[in-house]
Amino acid sequence: AALALAPGLAPAPRVASRAAVSMDSSKPVVIGLAADSGCGKSTFMRRVTGIFGGESKFNDIGRETNTLVSEMTTVICLDDYHKWDRTGRKSNPEWPDGITALHKDCQNWDKMAEDVLNLKNGVAVEKPIYNHITGMLDPDEMVSPTPIVIFEGLHPMHDERVNQALDLTIYLDITDDVKFAWKAQRDIAERGATMEEVQKAINDRKPDFSAYVEPQKAKADIIIQVLLSDLIDDATGKFLKVKFIQKKSCPVCESPFLFDKGSKITWTPNGDKLTTSAPGVVLASYDDEWFGEAVSVIEMDGKIDVLDELIYVESAMCSTGTKYYGELTEQMVKNKQAPGSENGTGLFQTLCAFKIREAYESLRK
Amino acid sequence: AALALAPGLAPAPRVASRAAVSMDSSKPVVIGLAADSGCGKSTFMRRVTGIFGGESKFNDIGRETNTLVSEMTTVICLDDYHKWDRTGRKSNPEWPDGITALHKDCQNWDKMAEDVLNLKNGVAVEKPIYNHITGMLDPDEMVSPTPIVIFEGLHPMHDERVNQALDLTIYLDITDDVKFAWKAQRDIAERGATMEEVQKAINDRKPDFSAYVEPQKAKADIIIQVLLSDLIDDATGKFLKVKFIQKKSCPVCESPFLFDKGSKITWTPNGDKLTTSAPGVVLASYDDEWFGEAVSVIEMDGKIDVLDELIYVESAMCSTGTKYYGELTEQMVKNKQAPGSENGTGLFQTLCAFKIREAYESLRK
Numbered sequence: 001a002a003l004a005l006a007p008g009l010a011p012a013p014r015v016a017s018r019a020a021v022s023m024d025s026s027k028p029v030v031i032g033l034a035a036d037s038g039c040g041k042s043t044f045m046r047r048v049t050g051i052f053g054g055e056s057k058f059n060d061i062g063r064e065t066n067t068l069v070s071e072m073t074t075v076i077c078l079d080d081y082h083k084w085d086r087t088g089r090k091s092n093p094e095w096p097d098g099i100t101a102l103h104k105d106c107q108n109w110d111k112m113a114e115d116v117l118n119l120k121n122g123v124a125v126e127k128p129i130y131n132h133i134t135g136m137l138d139p140d141e142m143v144s145p146t147p148i149v150i151f152e153g154l155h156p157m158h159d160e161r162v163n164q165a166l167d168l169t170i171y172l173d174i175t176d177d178v179k180f181a182w183k184a185q186r187d188i189a190e191r192g193a194t195m196e197e198v199q200k201a202i203n204d205r206k207p208d209f210s211a212y213v214e215p216q217k218a219k220a221d222i223i224i225q226v227l228l229s230d231l232i233d234d235a236t237g238k239f240l241k242v243k244f245i246q247k248k249s250c251p252v253c254e255s256p257f258l259f260d261k262g263s264k265i266t267w268t269p270n271g272d273k274l275t276t277s278a279p280g281v282v283l284a285s286y287d288d289e290w291f292g293e294a295v296s297v298i299e300m301d302g303k304i305d306v307l308d309e310l311i312y313v314e315s316a317m318c319s320t321g322t323k324y325y326g327e328l329t330e331q332m333v334k335n336k337q338a339p340g341s342e343n344g345t346g347l348f349q350t351l352c353a354f355k356i357r358e359a360y361e362s363l364r365k
Numbered sequence: 366a367a368l369a370l371a372p373g374l375a376p377a378p379r380v381a382s383r384a385a386v387s388m389d390s391s392k393p394v395v396i397g398l399a400a401d402s403g404c405g406k407s408t409f410m411r412r413v414t415g416i417f418g419g420e421s422k423f424n425d426i427g428r429e430t431n432t433l434v435s436e437m438t439t440v441i442c443l444d445d446y447h448k449w450d451r452t453g454r455k456s457n458p459e460w461p462d463g464i465t466a467l468h469k470d471c472q473n474w475d476k477m478a479e480d481v482l483n484l485k486n487g488v489a490v491e492k493p494i495y496n497h498i499t500g501m502l503d504p505d506e507m508v509s510p511t512p513i514v515i516f517e518g519l520h521p522m523h524d525e526r527v528n529q530a531l532d533l534t535i536y537l538d539i540t541d542d543v544k545f546a547w548k549a550q551r552d553i554a555e556r557g558a559t560m561e562e563v564q565k566a567i568n569d570r571k572p573d574f575s576a577y578v579e580p581q582k583a584k585a586d587i588i589i590q591v592l593l594s595d596l597i598d599d600a601t602g603k604f605l606k607v608k609f610i611q612k613k614s615c616p617v618c619e620s621p622f623l624f625d626k627g628s629k630i631t632w633t634p635n636g637d638k639l640t641t642s643a644p645g646v647v648l649a650s651y652d653d654e655w656f657g658e659a660v661s662v663i664e665m666d667g668k669i670d671v672l673d674e675l676i677y678v679e680s681a682m683c684s685t686g687t688k689y690y691g692e693l694t695e696q697m698v699k700n701k702q703a704p705g706s707e708n709g710t711g712l713f714q715t716l717c718a719f720k721i722r723e724a725y726e727s728l729r730k
Contacts, residue, residue, distance in 0.1 A: 259624045260681060262635030268651075270627030286633075316625060 078153025086135025181237030242344025443518025451500025546602030607709025
């Protein structure tokens, strides 16, 4: 299908465009964030947009919208590119057994690619809206470009036209054990579901998730992987080991590390400087492979008790993309109440926000 | 037995004397080094005396002596305080089965204590000589005090009068596996001994070693412990894991550490900055307990190939007692040919030399 691009615009291979095209400073930097539903994307987005300042609000269209806008940032939810409404997914003659929102045939790829490319080129778009409350496809909304446009949802890297257009791609990888633990906590404790129901709900989504969402893991520049803690036998998902994985090939931001670049380090911080309750905190930093590509990894296992003391951890982190000593801690403290602030999810989502800023600034130079 | 001390001198508890007595700058700082025979003490001593400059030579008495003297240092071998000559040990009516040189009843403790205390107080001594070649007790030699006097041998910490007098004590702990591996390499490969003979030679010394030498491990301020490598299954003792263990209570020098004080860190250096062949190098730094006392530990496992690159390892080591960037590496390179230069024994013996200098300077202040 031919795309309705603004005149003179065509999709180009991402890496080539990064290297060869000197960025027009009026044009947005576009970021992709892939993550499953119910995995804390809105918290992640709050951490990201927060470092660019200004208030982040829903697009001012006087009705339900998923688009969040601040002076510097726009966050577009890719659910808006669902091809059918909720009823249509369930009673589509093409899909007698229904189709999950995860399936590739359930997204309007052409429109997604068109909008990403137009916004990347500084052109406002009329984009569809999927109404999460009613499950209906609402009338289009006008979205104007801001310096940074983030496309978050199930499939920012599935369609190669979209993937190639993105300047930086991120995959939030909640591993199965953690997903089950979180869902079990919520559905069983709060909604009275049974263990079997929880497992069934996960299993029902699994085939399409594995077929269309998970393969993007290999493509992303940065992966935030969330695993159960190695320090304690905890099935509730309250103690987490989180990895910040960055491809060495990523040209728009540097890989962060602990203490010494290129070394393999495990670090149990000094208990006098960082308050932790059992089982404590262990960090690590090392090089690894990710689907055959060279990556560097920082990981944090466990929880910290006093968020202000994170300044001590920050002081051991290098190439974070912060502009002054303590900026990472400052952001963490500012979002103290947000879920995950006490563990690696909050820390590495915030680190990722600085990497997005670094990418933005390196492309705007 | 009453000691023949210079007038006005009496043995005082070591810790009290450290704290209370302001050091007379004309009086030597005295150091104790405990180690078994054949464990590389002479190399260790060369590394130590080397950092104080000047040539280290045998005491100029025109005959066999064990005492090494330079402008700043004197190294006294405690074998000189053996009570009997070799024949006397083997055919003493008190010991019908013979007595090993390790046994407490084989040392002249009173004379040892007298000499240590006199030298510590700046008084020259007439000390005995045990002739390692003839096995005889030769006529006494005159030893004059130098700013640093090191007592090295089997028992510098056995007698409490001597132990208390010492300003800093070190134990070179070659673990049994390593001792066996080294002795096997030497005696089997070079002297045609059998495995059984090697084991028997070690077993014969074991009871007295365990009774009179090993207990000093608990008393020392600094312990250099040599173990077989964890990285490779090597029974030849060519790959070693070496620990530098320092008591936190030690008041005369600071504990060295990697990267961050009080943290637990394991570190595999960046292979681009430090050339190693398989199985590589792993360092670590952490707090631990040593016979119930709080200690800090640095360890190094494996071998490095290019000694000059040690500057990179040195840059991660803190509180080493060096006076300028690269001084530790400089000393290592200077002693490049000495055994152990490629592994933790050389590194930590050199580190220990800096700790001796630090102790000396803190006491001379």
